[in-house]
Amino acid sequence: DAGVIQSPRHEVTEMGQEVTLRCKPISGHDYLFWYRQTMMRGLELLIYFNNNVPIDDSGMPEDRFSAKMPNASFSTLKIQPSEPRDSAVYFCASSFRSSYNEQFFGPGTRLTVL
Amino acid sequence: AQTVTQSQPEMSVQEAETVTLSCTYDTSESDYYLFWYKQPPSRQMILVIRQEAYKQQNATENRFSVNFQKAAKSFSLKISDSQLGDAAMYFCACSGTYKYIFGTGTRLKVLA
Numbered sequence: 121d122a123g124v125i126q127s128p129r130h131e132v133t134e135m136g137q138e139v140t141l142r143c144k145p146i147s148g149h150d151y152l153f154w155y156r157q158t159m160m161r162g163l164e165l166l167i168y169f170n171n172n173v174p175i176d177d178s179g180m181p182e183d184r185f186s187a188k189m190p191n192a193s194f195s196t197l198k199i200q201p202s203e204p205r206d207s208a209v210y211f212c213a214s215s216f217r218s219s220y221n222e223q224f225f226g227p228g229t230r231l232t233v234l
Numbered sequence: 235a236q237t238v239t240q241s242q243p244e245m246s247v248q249e250a251e252t253v254t255l256s257c258t259y260d261t262s263e264s265d266y267y268l269f270w271y272k273q274p275p276s277r278q279m280i281l282v283i284r285q286e287a288y289k290q291q292n293a294t295e296n297r298f299s300v301n302f303q304k305a306a307k308s309f310s311l312k313i314s315d316s317q318l319g320d321a322a323m324y325f326c327a328c329s330g331t332y333k334y335i336f337g338t339g340t341r342l343k344v345l346a
Contacts, residue, residue, distance in 0.1 A: 153334070163325060163336040176333060209277065220267045220329050225279035 122146075124226035126212050132232045138200040141229045144193055145214030153223060154187055154197050155211040163211075169195065202233045236261045238328050240337035247316045248345050254301075255311045255340045257326030267329045268302065268309045273339070274322040282324070285309065318344050 125144040133139055145152050153168040167177040172189045180187070184203070189195040199206055209230050213223040237260045247253035259268065270282040285293045285302050292300050297317075301310045313320055321344045326337040 162338040165333055165335070168333060211279065213279070222269070222281045222284060223279075223334065228277050 124212055124214055124224050126210075126226035126229050128229060129227060130230050130232075132234065133202055134234050135203055136201045137233075138198065139202045139206075139231060139233075141197040141210050141212075141231070143195045143197070143212030143226060145195070145212070146216075146224055147193065149214035149216045149224070150192070151215040151218070151221075151223075152189060152195050153213040153215075154195070155213065157209045157211060157228070158207075166197070199231075202231075204233045207231055207233050236263070236266075236328050236330055236333075236335040238326055238335050238337040240326055240340050242340045243338075244341045244343070246343045246345055247313070247320075249316055249318060251316055252312060252314045253316055253342065255313075255324050255326075255342065257309045257311070257337055259307050259309060259326070259328045259335075261307075261328055261330055263330040265331070268300075269327040269329065269334075270298070270300070270309075270311045271325045271327060271336075272320075272322045273325065274319075279325075283311065313342075316344050318346060320344050 127142045150171050154166040157163045166179045167187045169189045187197045209228045211228045213225045215221045215223045239258045266287045268285045272280045272282050283293050283295045283298050292302050297314045299312045323339045323341050325339045327334050
């Protein structure tokens with residue numbers, strides 16, 4: 121199994137630009153999570169999906185952030201417009217059957233907004 | 235609301251020695267799970283060990299074991315015979331009905 125796949129691994133953009141991060145969960149997993157990791161705030165849950173449906177987006181910092189999961193094998197996290205304070209590592213994770221189970225993390229996308 | 239607290243930002247251990255990382259949590263849920271994840275410099279998050287809250291027996295995985303004190307809401311990780319490859323950030327997490335909450339992490343340094 122290829123594991124959770126995220127792209128791109130690194131993204132450098134300028135303030136005001138739109139950024140789209142992509143995730144392919146492990147096949148068969150029905151939960152998908154988006155996290156943001158910073159030195160100041162640690163690992164924060166942004167949003168999670170169950171069977172492609174957003175269940176809890178209370179962690180999404182503001183309206184500039186949006187996430188979609190059009191099918192079981194693909195999800196996107198979009199930031200529009202991006203700001204320097206959005207610079208962080210963004211992780212996608214997936215799990216099977218329950219949020220109680222082990223989450224399998226992707227390698228993360230390091231986002232730098234100049 | 236769930237909270238997870240790791241009060242040790244950084245720990246050091248001599249190679250082959252034993253180290254214990256602390257974690258306390260708070261949750262209003264009666265059914266929950268506790269986890270320790272490892273994040274090496276490669277950034278990849280890896281599950282180290284998992285504990286079901288309804289089980290009294292402490293989980294073990296080779297050199298890794300936990301001390302789960304449910305009444306005290308404490309969940310510490312013990313690493314025996316520490317190896318250089320154990321150097322990483324370690325995150326404690328609590329999972330309830332809806333989501334995981336992670337602690338702020340403990341950076342473990344292993345000294346040769």
